[in-house]
Amino acid sequence: MLKKSLFTVLVGLLSACATSPTGRSQFIYMPDNQVDQMGLQAFDSMKSKNPISRNADYNQFAQCVALDLTQQTGGQWEVVVFEDETLNAFALPGNKIGVHTGLIKLVDNQDQLAAVIGHEIGHVLSRHSNERLSQETAVSTGLSMVQAVTQPQTALGQTALGLLGVGAQYGVLLPYSRVHETEADTIGLDLMAKAGFDPRQSINLWKKMDQASQGGQPIEFMSTHPSHGSRIDNLNQHMNHAVQLQQQARSQGKQPHCTK
Template sequence: MFKKILHVLATCLLSACVTSPTGRSQLVFMPDAQINQMGLQAFDNLKKQKPISTSSKYNQLANCIAGAITQETGGNWEIVVFEDASPNAFALPGNKIGVHTGMLTLVDNQDQLAAVIGHEIGHVLARHSNERASQEFAVSQGMGIIQAVSAPQTALGQTALGMLGLGAQYGILMPYSRTHESEADMIGVDLMAKAGFDPRQSINLWQKMEQASQGRQPLEFMSTHPSHATRIQDLEKHMPQAMGLFQQAQSQGKQPHCN
């Protein structure tokens, strides 16, 4: 019976393997329509709960930059500027983008904000929400199977399950989350470059974020985000490709003026 359950689960997981925009293999088996609906509902809730900025300057800047980038991706996107002093931004399935006023006051220019928005759009294009939901489902089901066939009432069984829980948290879910962040960086910097924004400003952005964190960022192993140093190093390695896209965009007359 146990082998049959594992066979069914393995078949399900193998059939759900897809490829991300960067060529990485992904485990994605949740219905996209369901994930998108969750994103739409969450965004509607946020708009009811959080104050929305009425600043024409902030709204024009955010929409101008997002509009230039989403021309490269297609689809209809909604962007909302929230009154929140924390330097943050996010994107949700269903093509929804939120930018905090704290992020707008942190960046120095349109290109740095383009790096932020491109990064968030990258999460959506790579279906990271679906992948995370699929991973968590697979881990919870895997733990359920082990609980069913082991002896959880014994001290040894309890110890084994505790170790499995720690392994599932730090060995599977959190590293994947760092992978998502790094992948969104690469997708985002290419998107901003294709739209005519200077990708070199993405490095300046993360240098500013490092300064803003003032050493409060947790150790990389225990964090769902790469360290700022790792992020900057990876972007520097990727920059020749991004600069090629930027130069091509410039030659095509793509020169956004959102400031």
């Protein structure tokens, strides 16, 4: 019986090997449908507890940018603008996107907003939430973590939400790793370029974020997504490829027209 149990565990661990969109090896143990359910529950909870913006211009702007991006990924995505002055956006498993009004006010144009939303979608496409949950939870606690999302006031619930990437909403910070951040940057840059957005505006966006943080503005995005000195360098290293993708997209008639 012990040998059979060990064999079952071994088979499970071997089957947990996966590959990210950039070719990186990942440990993905939890079923994607469970992680998607966690994302859906977390998003529903946020919508019920946080004010949603009724600003028609903000909503139209965010919806427009997100639609052009998600047309490159497929699937139906829900986009909600939250009335929150922090400079933040996030995406959750289950195809959910949240954008804060503070971020919309900060960006100068559609391309800068696309850089942030594209980055967040990059986390979802790379299954970073599942990877973190798989690494941090044992088989016996996997189901408990799924259920805990509905109870954000508990310690386990906060941990689960933090691993999903929205823990800051509930007072717990569990930043993505540098590997995850760089991967999301790369995927997001290509995604915005394939949609026809100008990838070079991503550099201007991060510079604006840095300036805003020095001015004392609340940068929740920067606190939950650590800013590394090499971020802009990494983007620049990938920029020529991204610009080529944008040129191809434009030649195919992809020209976003989203205005604040």
